[in-house]
Structure formats: structure tokens, C-alpha cells
Amino acid sequence: MAVDVTYYLVLSAGLFCIGLAGILTRKNALMFLMSVELMLNAANINFVAFSLQWGNLTGQTFALFTMALAAAEVAIGIGIILVLYRNFDDVDVTDATSMRW
Amino acid sequence: MAFEFAPAIAALPFVSFLVALAFGDRMPKGGALAGILATAGSLLLSLWVFLTVSGGSAYVHDIHTWTVLDGGSVLNEITLHFGLLLDPLAAMMLLIVSLIALLVHVFSLGYMNDEGETGLPRYYAGLGLFTFSMLSFVMADNLLMAFMFFELVGLCSFLLIGFWFREDGPPSAAKKAFLVTRFGDYFFLVGVVGIVATFGTSRFAVGQGAADAAQAFPVMAAKALGVTEGTVSLAIPGGMDPQLWFTILGLLVLGGVIGKSAQFPLHTWLPDAMEGPTPVSALIHAATMVAAGVYLVARMYGFYLLSPTTLGIIALVGGFTALFAATMAVVKREIKQVLAYSTISQYGYMMLALGAGGYVAATFHLMTHAFFKALLFLGAGSVIIAMHHNEDMWDMGGLKEKMPVTYWTFLAGSLALAGIFPFSGFWSKDEVLYEALVHGLGTVGTQGTLLLVAYAFGLLAVVFTGFYTFRMVFLTFHGEPRTDTAKDPHGVRWNVKGPLVVLGVLAAGIGLVNMVPVKKLLGGAEIDFLHKWLGGPTALEAQTSVHHYADVLLHDAAGYSAGTLAGGEVGTVLISAGVSLGLAVLGALLAYRLYAVPEPVEHTEKLGSVKDLLYNNYYQDEFQVFLAERVTMPLAKAADTFDQGVIDGVVNGTSSVSLFSGRRIKRVQTGVVTNYALLLTLGFLVLVVAMAVTGGWF
Amino acid sequence: MTTRPELRDTSGLLPAVAAVGLFVVMVLAFVGSPIGPATGFPANAETVNESLGDASLQEDASIVEENGSTLAVVQREGGNESTRLANETGVNATIVASGGQLYGVVSEPVSITASIGYAMFGLSDQAPDAVPAENFLALFEMIAVVLVAALIGAVMLARREEAGTVVSLFSTTDDESGATVAADGGSESDEFDGGDA
Numbered sequence: 001m002a003v004d005v006t007y008y009l010v011l012s013a014g015l016f017c018i019g020l021a022g023i024l025t026r027k028n029a030l031m032f033l034m035s036v037e038l039m040l041n042a043a044n045i046n047f048v049a050f051s052l053q054w055g056n057l058t059g060q061t062f063a064l065f066t067m068a069l070a071a072a073e074v075a076i077g078i079g080i081i082l083v084l085y086r087n088f089d090d091v092d093v094t095d096a097t098s099m100r101w
Numbered sequence: 102m103a104f105e106f107a108p109a110i111a112a113l114p115f116v117s118f119l120v121a122l123a124f125g126d127r128m129p130k131g132g133a134l135a136g137i138l139a140t141a142g143s144l145l146l147s148l149w150v151f152l153t154v155s156g157g158s159a160y161v162h163d164i165h166t167w168t169v170l171d172g173g174s175v176l177n178e179i180t181l182h183f184g185l186l187l188d189p190l191a192a193m194m195l196l197i198v199s200l201i202a203l204l205v206h207v208f209s210l211g212y213m214n215d216e217g218e219t220g221l222p223r224y225y226a227g228l229g230l231f232t233f234s235m236l237s238f239v240m241a242d243n244l245l246m247a248f249m250f251f252e253l254v255g256l257c258s259f260l261l262i263g264f265w266f267r268e269d270g271p272p273s274a275a276k277k278a279f280l281v282t283r284f285g286d287y288f289f290l291v292g293v294v295g296i297v298a299t300f301g302t303s304r305f306a307v308g309q310g311a312a313d314a315a316q317a318f319p320v321m322a323a324k325a326l327g328v329t330e331g332t333v334s335l336a337i338p339g340g341m342d343p344q345l346w347f348t349i350l351g352l353l354v355l356g357g358v359i360g361k362s363a364q365f366p367l368h369t370w371l372p373d374a375m376e377g378p379t380p381v382s383a384l385i386h387a388a389t390m391v392a393a394g395v396y397l398v399a400r401m402y403g404f405y406l407l408s409p410t411t412l413g414i415i416a417l418v419g420g421f422t423a424l425f426a427a428t429m430a431v432v433k434r435e436i437k438q439v440l441a442y443s444t445i446s447q448y449g450y451m452m453l454a455l456g457a458g459g460y461v462a463a464t465f466h467l468m469t470h471a472f473f474k475a476l477l478f479l480g481a482g483s484v485i486i487a488m489h490h491n492e493d494m495w496d497m498g499g500l501k502e503k504m505p506v507t508y509w510t511f512l513a514g515s516l517a518l519a520g521i522f523p524f525s526g527f528w529s530k531d532e533v534l535y536e537a538l539v540h541g542l543g544t545v546g547t548q549g550t551l552l553l554v555a556y557a558f559g560l561l562a563v564v565f566t567g568f569y570t571f572r573m574v575f576l577t578f579h580g581e582p583r584t585d586t587a588k589d590p591h592g593v594r595w596n597v598k599g600p601l602v603v604l605g606v607l608a609a610g611i612g613l614v615n616m617v618p619v620k621k622l623l624g625g626a627e628i629d630f631l632h633k634w635l636g637g638p639t640a641l642e643a644q645t646s647v648h649h650y651a652d653v654l655l656h657d658a659a660g661y662s663a664g665t666l667a668g669g670e671v672g673t674v675l676i677s678a679g680v681s682l683g684l685a686v687l688g689a690l691l692a693y694r695l696y697a698v699p700e701p702v703e704h705t706e707k708l709g710s711v712k713d714l715l716y717n718n719y720y721q722d723e724f725q726v727f728l729a730e731r732v733t734m735p736l737a738k739a740a741d742t743f744d745q746g747v748i749d750g751v752v753n754g755t756s757s758v759s760l761f762s763g764r765r766i767k768r769v770q771t772g773v774v775t776n777y778a779l780l781l782t783l784g785f786l787v788l789v790v791a792m793a794v795t796g797g798w799f
Numbered sequence: 800m801t802t803r804p805e806l807r808d809t810s811g812l813l814p815a816v817a818a819v820g821l822f823v824v825m826v827l828a829f830v831g832s833p834i835g836p837a838t839g840f841p842a843n844a845e846t847v848n849e850s851l852g853d854a855s856l857q858e859d860a861s862i863v864e865e866n867g868s869t870l871a872v873v874q875r876e877g878g879n880e881s882t883r884l885a886n887e888t889g890v891n892a893t894i895v896a897s898g899g900q901l902y903g904v905v906s907e908p909v910s911i912t913a914s915i916g917y918a919m920f921g922l923s924d925q926a927p928d929a930v931p932a933e934n935f936l937a938l939f940e941m942i943a944v945v946l947v948a949a950l951i952g953a954v955m956l957a958r959r960e961e962a963g964t965v966v967s968l969f970s971t972t973d974d975e976s977g978a979t980v981a982a983d984g985g986s987e988s989d990e991f992d993g994g995d996a
Binding site: 020023024025026032093094096097098099100101 | 767768769770771772773774775778779782
Binding site for chain 2: 813814817818820821824827828831832
């Protein structure tokens, strides 16, 4: 008996919102990045769940690609955080507010 | 055939204007020759037109229709056009204007070129433009076109008065002239619009071949009042009494006339206009432009005759102005100022004549005055050249021997001005007073009394006229020279003396064309040539001929009739002529007593407190400045406050709203990335909920 | 003295509430949406399919394993007719009748990862019994490029310039000449302050 896809969706929604909450509330840039990763993974779960739903492997394959993309994004993200640190002496995202009104 | 070339009468001076403007600085006399040739051409063509009209033909022709308006159900189509009307009045005026323009151009060679003035192309261009405008005004066949050229001559007057614009006086005088006449022209414009809106046309007359639909508005008005036969449909506002409305229209147009012909109270600009060069004063402010107002009333006389009230006002204003200006002329020091007030006074006489029903008298006086006043101004110009541009009469004296031509022609002009027999001014002024007297005596009711009061003013002004004229002559030419310049005056050449001689002959002799007293004495001999000539061609018999005015309208519409004093008509004529001649001689003798001595002195102290009043021109200038500062300025300030506060305020308010809201809304961009993410999330949430609710997801 | 745990001082509760609210909305949407039962993946796929004859012979047909191979034997009057199904034993072989015919079928469990591999490289025509999927070869190449770009970008971002030296991934140079652009926000030196007017 297969698990109903709705549960997978709820799980993915929950993960997404946890990641979103992290983005909205964390001050440390690295924690910010981790939350972004969490949201990406929530999307991955969604892909795989629907792959089973429709009996098509596209979802699972695409999930693999998403992981690769996440890795690339983290590489650049770490680089940006590095430059941020050099300019503002801290990795606090609420400190870096030069581009404001 | 002559009529085919009629537009060239006005076009030639316009071409000389363009030539002087474009090539004047390359021409040897600065554009004078172009002007002289053009006005000579206009004179010849005017003469030809004059002869053709004398032969009994008239000409009414549309040159160009510039728009056709829809007049609604009552008026159908309203056509606005340029056209020519050449009837005896217009032909006579064309001749006068082109002749004096030619003489002034020649005189300017002596006054401006020989005196080494600069900026001559501008001067001759101004003269050319003026001549064009004045001739076009004279030939205009409808009131709107007349208004346009009325304004254009006002502009030329402004340009020419302010010719020496680098000094303080002339630009200020030019501005004053323009503003005062413009004030009157405002009422004129309202009147023109009123006439077009009421009658659907502003034509003075229509030709023989004109369509039934085109009628002249005086004719239509007469039909509307039942004076002549025929029915006509007019758009009178508010359903008011037609006579009242016509009176209002006539008074509105009169506003422009009073301004342009320098009648009280809009006379203040003319003495200041003497800041311009003397030939300009001779042409514009003596003979032609100020005549435009009187000419306009004469042109529309068929309309004015329908409203006795307006006629009475015209007569009263004219008579009062004649006396009023004459009193101010007696204390003036500069020769041109005396002549300026004299001009105001004499135009008062013409208005008096028109108001009293003397169409021929007014036209006659217009003609004689043009000649003798231009003569006097040119003579004054000659004196001014001689005196090295010093105009003060108390610095002159004894010029009689040194400048004989100037003296004798000036004397001829002065005798005409004072109205001494047998010079032209006597015949015309006498006829003016005669018409006022007989119509005053004969017309019943307040109208007659009004005319008699105006007559009294005019009669009293005769004394003053004689006095100030001969004061001027004696101070300038007689006695011993009072300064070195007077002892050794600058000589003048033929280009100054020639026009003086021509005008001198005319001033002396032109009175012969209409010697009404002689005619009456001789029991009706046909020597009133002007009167017969103004009777005009049969084509315009019922529209603009003097027969129509005098025989039909004067009695039926205006209610005038001629009365008599003792001795019937002949006796009345003799009494009137004798009284006016006697008063003129009285004034002249008084001046002789006081000023024809070797060493004249000022006698103004004898006037006592009146002297200050006269010297300051009855404080009219101060009064007008007071009106401008106390009445107009606060209104203008209030309007300005409204404009700045409300209208600009709305615009500024709109911008300040966006500025203010922008200043507040920009604070959303805090620079903190998590805030942006929060806004994103919230926005997304709201959108999803909205879509869910409307899409029925739940 | 310890204090009880407290929430870190963030900018109020609004962010958290927003996240929770979004979760609630999504769950409500998902729960209420009509998604049918899952299709799932097929457990087995056919690899060998041999025709054995008419369906009426079903009782006489059986699977036999001998000599390291799997055979389908049909008993006939003239003897046993055997059809080789596979060259190995232990496979899942059955006799199936369908459409009036008899077949010997060998089926294997489907390999999902194999199918993914075939799909990713665009080799789906070489895979006989794969689960259906789309061709991902193009995307595979693109992701490769993206990864390379990310690597290069990360290295470039890490490049550091200090006074006189440039520190990069594989090199550290000394005494860099003047006209270098401070891409990372600059250093403490005042050599290039724009000069005086």
C-alpha cells in the first residue's frame, strides 16, 4: 500500500516553511545559506513524490539536477559571504545595509 | 477700371515698408525714396479713384473670405472677409491720407536725413507700415476689418512715437499712447463682436451685384426699427428693445473712437505723443490716425443716426473736449504741445458736428483740419530744425525775417485754425457750429437742449482757439529774438519748404469747396461742391450717401429738425458766422495785445490758481495713474493671488503629494535582506489566499 | 545563575507568523486537492517473451531448470518441446496465456536507477524495459557548464588583494604594480585616493 502523495506534499511544505522561517529570522549569513538549502530540498521531495504519483521518472532525475544546482549555488554563496565579511567585518546580514534609501 | 487697382493703393506703401526693412541700410536715403515713390503712386491711384467716383460709380468688392461661421437658426451664415468699399467719403479720405503721407515723407528728408539721424530704415519702414494700415482702414468695407487696421495703426503709432527709444521720454510716451488707446479699443472690440453677433455681418455697405443674403448692418438696423421698409431677422440678446441695444453697440464702438481721436477722457496720450519726431506728429497725430475715430463714426453714420442718445453723447463729449483742450493750450510753453491740445480741441469740433447731425460739416472740417494741422506741425518742425531742436517758445522770437516761407505758410495755417475769413478753417468750423445751432434750436426736448449746450461749449472754445493760436504765432515769429539760437537759426532746404508751400495753399484755399453761408446768401447757388459730392453714386444711394443720412435718417430716426433764429435761414447763417468770426477775432486781438510786442513776458500769473490746474492738465494724468494704481492694481493682485494660490497651488499640490508620499514610501528599502524576504513572503501569502478564495480551492 | 531559554531577539514575531501562515495555507490547499491514487512504478518488466503455441496447451506446459538454463517445456504427443528462455537459473520464469496464445515469460524486477541512468544520457532506446522518463541529455550538459562556472566564480570571489600582494587560489604574487582595481572593497592604503583638484 503506497503512502498517499498528500503526506509527501505536507512534508515538503513543512520543510519549505521551516527553511523560510530560517531565512526570515536568522542573522548569520551561513545560517541563511543553510535555510536556503533546506528550501531547495523541500522542493526535491516534492519532485520525487510526484514522480511516484505519475509513474514517470522525470521527477527523480530532475531532483538530481536540482541537487547539483544547489551545490553550485552554495559555492557562489560562500564566495559572496567571504566578500561580505571582508567589507563589513562580520557575517551579519542585518549589518550590510548600504544599499538603502 | 480704377477700382481694379484700388488694392495697390494700400499695397504700395506696404512694399515700401518691406523694402525699407530689408534693404534700408543699403539705400542712400535709408528707405526714403521707396516711401516717396510708394506714396506718390498711392496718391496717383487715389486721384484716379477719386475721379472715377466723381463720375458716379462706387465699388464694393470682397477681396478675401477668411472664414465662414455658423450663425445658428436666426443668422444663418456669418462670413468674415476682407473687402474694399470705395464711395465718396473713402475716396476723399484716401486722397487726403496719401497726399499728406507723401508730403511728410518729403519733409522727413529734411527733418531726419539732413539732421543726421540714425536708424532711418526703421523710421521709413514705420511710416510705410502706417500708411498701408491707414489706407486699408479707410478702404475697409466691414467693421471687423476696420478694427484690425485700427489696431495696426495704433501699433505703428507706438513704434513711431518711441522712435528714439534710448531716451527716457519716448518709450514711456509710446507705451502710454498704446495703453490708453487700447483701453478704448477693448470696448470697440466688444462692440464689433456684438454687431457681428446681432446682425450676422459687419458690412458698411453692399454693392449692386451682391446676393440677397448680404446686407449692410446699418440698413438692417434701420429696417429693424421700422425707419425704412423691409423686414429683417436679428439676434438681439435677452429680447431687449432694439433701439436700446443699438445704442449700447454704438456706445461700445464709441469707446474706441474716443480713445483713438483723443477725446475726453482718453485724451491724455496725445500731448505725450509729441515725443516722437515732428513729421510723425504731423502725419499720425494731426491728420490721419486721430482722424480714424471720426472717420469710423462717419462711416457708420447710418447706424449712429438710429440712436439719438448716442448722438447726444457724441455731441456733448465733442463740445466739452473742444473747450477743455483749448483752455489747456493757452498756458503751454512748447510749440508742439500747443498744437497737440489744439488737435484734441479740433477733433472735438468734428465730434460735435457728427453728434449734431452735420455729416457734411464734420467731413469738411476733417479735410480742412488735416491740411492746416499738418501744415502747422510741419511748420513747427521747420522751426524746430532752425532752433536746433529746442521747442520752447519763450526761447524763440523774431524768426519772421529769418524764415519767411515758414512764417507765411504757418500764418496761413494759423488763420485757418483760428477760423478767420476767408481761410478754410473758417468755412468748416462755421458750418460745424451752424449745424449744432440749428439742430439745437429745432429739435424738441432734451436732445435739443443738449445740442445747444454743446454748441455753447464749442462757441466758447473759439475764443480760446484764436487766443492760443496767435499767442503761438507771435511768440515764435514776432518780436526780438530771445536767445542766440533764435538770432541765428539753422537754415532749411527745399525738402522742408516744398511741403509747407503745398499745404499752405491748400489751407488757404480748400474752404472754397463748400461755402455754405455764401450759398445761402446767394439764394441757393450750387456751390456746395462737397455736399453734392458726398451725395455720391446711385449705387449706394440708400446706404452711405449724404442724402440718405440727411434726408431720411436724420429726421425720421434721430428726430432732428432744423430751427432758425431771426431772419429765417439766411439770417441764422449770418448771425452764426458773424458770432463765431467775431469771437475768433476777439481772441486773436487779445493775443496781439499781450504778445505782439518786442519783449513779451509771461502773463500766466494773472490766471491765479487756475494756472496750476491748467498747467497740470486738470490733473487728468494723475487721475489715470491713480485709477491704475488704486483700482486696477488691487484687482490684478487679487487675480494673481488666485492664480498663484489656487491654480498653481493645485499643480504644486499634486507634485508635493507625490514628493511626500515618495519620501515616506522609500523607507521600505531598509537595506536589510531579510526584510525584503519578509515582504516577498507576505505578498505571496496574500496572493495565494486571494487566488484560493476566488478559485474555490477550499 | 542561568536564565530560562528565550527566543533570540528578532524583529518581532511577524516573520515567524508569516512562515507558519504560509504553511497552513499550503497544507489546506494540498489536503483539499483531488489527487487520485498513485500510479506507482511497475514491479517487474518482461525481458524474454517466447511464443509456445496455442493456449490450450497450458496444462502441458511447465518451467524446467536444468544445465544452468531455464527452459519452457511443452508436452506433446511426439515428445517434449522445450524452448530456452534464459541462460541462467534463478530467474522468474512463468507460463502466461493471453490472447489465445501461450507465452513463456521471464520477468525481472525493474531497476529504477538503471532507468534514471538511461534517461539522463539519452539512451532510452537502448533500454528495453525502462520506466518511462524524459530525455535529460541537454540538461545534463547545461548543469555541467553551470557547475564549472560556479567553481570559477567561487575561486574568483575568493581572490584577495592586500597592500602589494594578490592572494589567489594557486598563486600569491608580490608587489603588484599600481593599477589594480580593488574588487573586494579595497585596502587600507591611500595611494590612489583620487589626488587633489
